[in-house]
Every structure is written in structure tokens, then in C-alpha cells.
Amino acid sequence: MIGSLTTPRPADFADVRATNLAVVLQHVREHAPCSRADIAAATGLNKATVSSLVTDLLERRLLRETGLTENRIGRPATMLVADGAGYAAVGMEVSADHLTAVALDLAGERLLSWRRSFAGGDASPGRAVAAVAGLARRALAKVTGQGRQVLGLSVAVPGLVDAAGTVRVAPSLGWRDVDLAGQLTAALHGTGAAGGDGTGPGRPAVPVRVGNDAHLAATAEHRWGAYAGTPDLAYVTVGTGVGAGIIADGRLLRGALGFTGGLGHLPLDPAGPECGCGRRGCLAAVAGVAGLLRRANPEAFTDGPPSDWEPELQEVLRRARARDRATVAALSEVGGALGHAAAILANLVNPAVVIFGGYVVPLAPWLLPAARQRLAQLALAPDAGGTELAVSTFGHDAAATGGAARILAAVDAGDLPAPVPAPG
């Protein structure tokens, strides 16, 4: 297969119409309220074409007419706004300590955001699937109960996920070769009892996709974050593990099999601490939450690893604010390791910004100065190739939100839901 640049496809009628539907939808989303004439003027499409495209989008409930009209010479024009309230995308995340679920409508409005403790690191894949399916069922029931059609369910996992939705390796969950997409589809649609929950036999199957957590968080940043629309950015999630999602020229970098962004187990220092993966000096061993606490709050490990990181991290934050020297020095060391990782990203993929998410966000004032210094030292390009460091403005639901974003992006790209009869 030749890549996209070297095999242009013929622009046939269906392609042109799908492209133009997406163009009109995007224009209205960005410039609403606007009239059919506005769309024609801005896109260069002729008015009859715009009129036909708008009719199609109204039937699909992706646009709606407002009561407003535009005052202009001649006949008043009916104004259009983007709709999409009739459709929803559900995004979830399973991590070593939490399950998260969000739902967004097609306009990007948040319909729900749930987070619950879940000992993912101790659960078998089977128990994890059951827990994810349970939460998914409730989220789907809530959204469909509001009369919305669910376009898809996307689940983020801290590991390498192949194109079929199988989790090949997830070190912090202890998983290998878990067919999460298949098992979840079976749990939701195959054998469950039909009921009022919007799932089960007889209900239209909701497509299930599985993705890497950092990939999906990067997708959320690219769509809605503080650096939204930046064509080249990287998101680095720092939690039990560490991973990166890279947006290159506006698209998620997927690589041959989808295994990109494995920043956490790059060996930064052959003489560094031993990592859970069996290697030495991995970034995850230094900057993952356990590595950070071992340096900044070693007492937390007196009786073995703490079962809940949150209070221990709060204690680190309290000491840093109190300018405790050992704590500040430990955070500076961890920040240096994050800067080393950022330098590898800067040298190899040259993002405009590396956005750190996860537990590092509240600790950023003590981590980022050391990270920036190390980045400047190690990057080859002047001014680190322009690569800035920032922290995410998302909370813990970046990856779940990104899962929903991926479903919505497919609609933007022209994969529109079929026209449906308007509700009675």
C-alpha cells in the first residue's frame, strides 16, 4: 500500500457530497448562527447545493433552524445553528485505581461525568470487563433514556492496544492479550438480559472501540484543550504508569500497529532504579506516582506501597507549599526526568507543546522549572525547537473525554449518522 500522499483517490459524487456535508456542518458549528447564504458565501459552494446539503443535515438532526432571521435587504434569511443534541458519544477509562465515564452530545456538551474507585491493578481482566460493562450499561441507559442515539462507546486503557481493540500489554493493570473490545461487546450486547437499560439483545448494538489512554487524552487536548487545534502536540499522562499521545500535523500518530507513545519504559539511565517492567531507569520508575512518592514521601512506603495514592500526594503538595527542602529537591529530580522525556519528544517529533496530565498537575509549580531546564539542556534544536511545557486543564477525565472526541471526530470527517425520522 502506498501512503495517502501518493495515491489520490478520484473525487466521485458520494465523496464530494460527504465532504461538503462535513464542510457545511463544520462551518455552522464555528459560525452559528448563520444563514444558507452565509454558508454559500464562506464556502464557495453554490446556493442550490448549500440548500440541499442543509436539508440533509436538518433531516439528520445535525443542524436546526432557529426562530431568528437575519435583517438584510430582500427576503429575511432563516438562521441555522449546529444541533447534535440527539446524538451522544460515551467515553470511558479504566486505570489502575479508577473507572471513569463521560458522555457528550454531538455539539460537545457534557451529558455526564462519573468517576469511581476501582482496584484495576488487582482485578483480573474478567472482573475488570464486568465492572466496565456495568458502568457502561448505566451510562448508556441514562443517555438513551434522554432520547439520544449513542454513536459509540470508547474505552481508554493504560497500555498498548492493537487495531482490533485487543490490549496487548498494560503493565499497570498486569494485562496481556486481553480482547477488551470483544469481551465488552459480548457483555453489553451478547448475553445480557434485555431491559430498560438501553442494552441487551434486541437493542441496536453500540460499536465498542478501545484505545490507549494517552492517545485519547491527546485527542481531547487537540479538540478542546488549552492548545486545541495546535497541529503538533504531545500529551504525557503521568499516573501509575507514564505514556504519551502524539498529534502530528493534526492527526494522532498511530504507527504500524498502534503502539506509539511508549514513553514510560524508555530506558533513560542504565544505572537508574529498577522498574516493574524488568528494565532499569525507565521514566515510569522515576516519575510514575510510586517513583515520585518514594522520593518525595518515603514514609508512605513504611508498611509497603500505600493502597491509596491520593492522601500521600496531598501530603507531598502540603510539604512543597511549606517549602520543605527535601520535598522540593525530590520534585525537582522528578521534574528533571519529565524534562528528559520532553527532550526525547522534542528531538524526535518536535511538538509545539508537551502537555503533562495526571497527578503532576497540582505539583507543576515544583516540577516544571526543573523540567524546562533539563529540556533546554538536552534538546538539540535552539530554544528546544520551540517545544513548550504545560499542564493539562482537563481533570482526571481527559482520556475518557478523548474517547468521546474520537467518535465525534469521525462525524466531523464526514462519517455522518444516517437520517432518522424526527421524534414524534
Add this chain to the structure above:
Amino acid sequence: MIGSLTTPRPADFADVRATNLAVVLQHVREHAPCSRADIAAATGLNKATVSSLVTDLLERRLLRETGLTENRIGRPATMLVADGAGYAAVGMEVSADHLTAVALDLAGERLLSWRRSFAGGDASPGRAVAAVAGLARRALAKVTGQGRQVLGLSVAVPGLVDAAGTVRVAPSLGWRDVDLAGQLTAALHGTGAAGGDGTGPGRPAVPVRVGNDAHLAATAEHRWGAYAGTPDLAYVTVGTGVGAGIIADGRLLRGALGFTGGLGHLPLDPAGPECGCGRRGCLAAVAGVAGLLRRANPEAFTDGPPSDWEPELQEVLRRARARDRATVAALSEVGGALGHAAAILANLVNPAVVIFGGYVVPLAPWLLPAARQRLAQLALAPDAGGTELAVSTFGHDAAATGGAARILAAVDAGDLPAPVPAPG
């Protein structure tokens, strides 16, 4: 700016025609000889459209009719083949020890391939520009003397090059902020005397582009190499310096400012040897040609660094073939460093193959086994995420060839040369 995935452009008439011209051209290139009817059947375009597109491409001298006809029921069909012999692209490379020039016609036929010694590492940028311009002038004169129109001149440099063609840093040349594109354009078109050399005032200016050597070599591999068409591949050039070009989903990974693939100065080991760049343990210090010779042929440095690497490398090859244990061990160590670099690429960008080029090619039998072993140890994904290691089948002109490939790729993507009157 929103990235390409989220901003579809309206498919207007000019776009459709440019796309379809490129589609027809590509179809003929891959399936020649073929008739207009064949093209219509394969592309789904209607016959009248194909006929009009073919006429346009014949006028641009990108297709030509053969005397052949196809035997079928009804009127015999005139067969078409790709032409492009009337156009050429010139690619050059300036490195620490050589200047290279190649020229290819639009069909990919090689018109010339020159290589000469040049002490780039010792030359000032001004002298280097003069030397490049001199060789470029001769290459352009030869190609235009054959009646060909030159579509562009592309120069590969072992360093970071910005979008304007300024070399920001080239460690092995000792350059910083050299406006190579501007200086070369001035040298070729601005002030030179007009003459029979196809350049100088009064001649149409040949557009000059400057790019990173590994980026361009990767482009050549993607277009014509043993792994041509593989959507995700990386090329690692190993010479005086070390750099990578990454093709992701069929496109060159450029990053925010074009500074991608800086593999040579990733610090692999904080305790490693000092590098010319001032850092420690860089890949370039271990696996660059000087680092390799220091390990595998230390006597070469008895009177300071050798002025010519080639005979010293031949000596290493001779000893390796004779199974000299110290040499084999040194090569294995260097191979390990190359495997470490490949693991970083595998973990971060997951290419299907990492292709090594440069001096490592003849030494591959002693380097690659250790590299594969280290890759398997350090990569996170099972089976190194499918990333294979290989050596380039190009000689020393991979980067120069890639420069020409980039110019030809613009034509494939629909940026066709204007129709010209046929030669008299």
C-alpha cells in the same frame, strides 16, 4: 489552525480536476500501457472526463500515446504510457565529507549521479554554498541541455532545517543559522553571469528547497526503496552524525518547525562518552563513524582523527571478515547502541521497519544481530511492536535521491507543471 482531519475543505471544481488529473497520472504510471477506457473502468470516472483529463496530461507532456492499440471488439483503443521525460528534478546532498548530485526525470529514470569529495566539516558556509552552487550549475546545465525543464533543486543537509530553508544547526558541518536556500538561490540566479549553463539572469529561476538529509533519505526509501510504500517506516542515517527520518501513515513527520528525527543527540547513557555537541552518551558519539572507529580501529587515531574514513572502515570490514575478536566485539557494542535507538523509535513511533543507511551497510552482518537483540530487550511491545531492522539498498545518494523524490511527489499530489508547447 485546526488540523486536517477536522477541517474538510469544500470539494470545488479546481480541486476535483487537480485531484482527478493526479489520479489518472498515477493510474497510468502503475498500469501502463492502458487505454482511456481502462482508466475509466478502473477509476470510476466517466469516459468524457477521462478523455478531457488525458488530453490535458498529453499537453503537459506527462502522458504520451504509444503506437500500440488494444485488440478488443469495436474501435481499437490507443494505448497510453506515462511520460515525464521532458521534466527533471535535481537532488543534492552536502555532508561533512562529500557533495552528491542526482537528477531524475518525472518517470523516476536516473539522468545523472555524481559524487565528489568535499571537506564540508572544514569549509565555511560561504565556501560550501559556492561549491554546492558550482555542482548544481553543472547538473542543471546538463539536464537543461538535454531539453528538459527542471522542476526544482533540493539540497539535503545533515542538520535541522526550518521551513524557510535555513539550516538552524548542523553539528557535523559546524553551521548555525545558515540561510542555505536564500544564498543558493542568489548564487544560482541572482548575480551569476548568464551563459550556456541554464542558470543566471534571464533564465527561469529553478525553485531551491533545503531539507534534512535523513528526512529526504526516508522519502527516497518510501518511494523507491526495498520497503517502498510501507506507510510507517524510519530511515536512520549513520555517518559523521546520526539522524532519522520518520514516515508516519505515508507522510514525512515534520513536527512544529521541521526539527524531527534528532536521534543522534538523544542521551542514551548519562555515563557514556563525551559527544562533540557537549552532552554525554549521545548515540552519535557511540555509533557515528568516529565513535565506531575509536572502538573498532583505535590505531586509526594514533596521529589524531583520520582525514579520510573510507580506508579505515575498509580495514574494520577486513578484520570483521577475518573474525578478529576485538573488532567483532566492538561492532557488537555499536550494534547495541543502534538497537537502543531503534527501540526508542519502536516505542515512540512504532515503524514497521527501521532502515539503517550510510557506513553501517557493509558492516550490517556484524551490527544487526546485536541491534536486534537490544531492540527486543528494550522495546515495550511484544515482538518489538513488529519493528524490523534492515539496511538501505541505496548507496550514498539516498538523501539526494530523496530530494528529487520530494519534487516528484508534489507532482503526484496534483501540483502539475503547466502545459507547455511541444518542442518544435
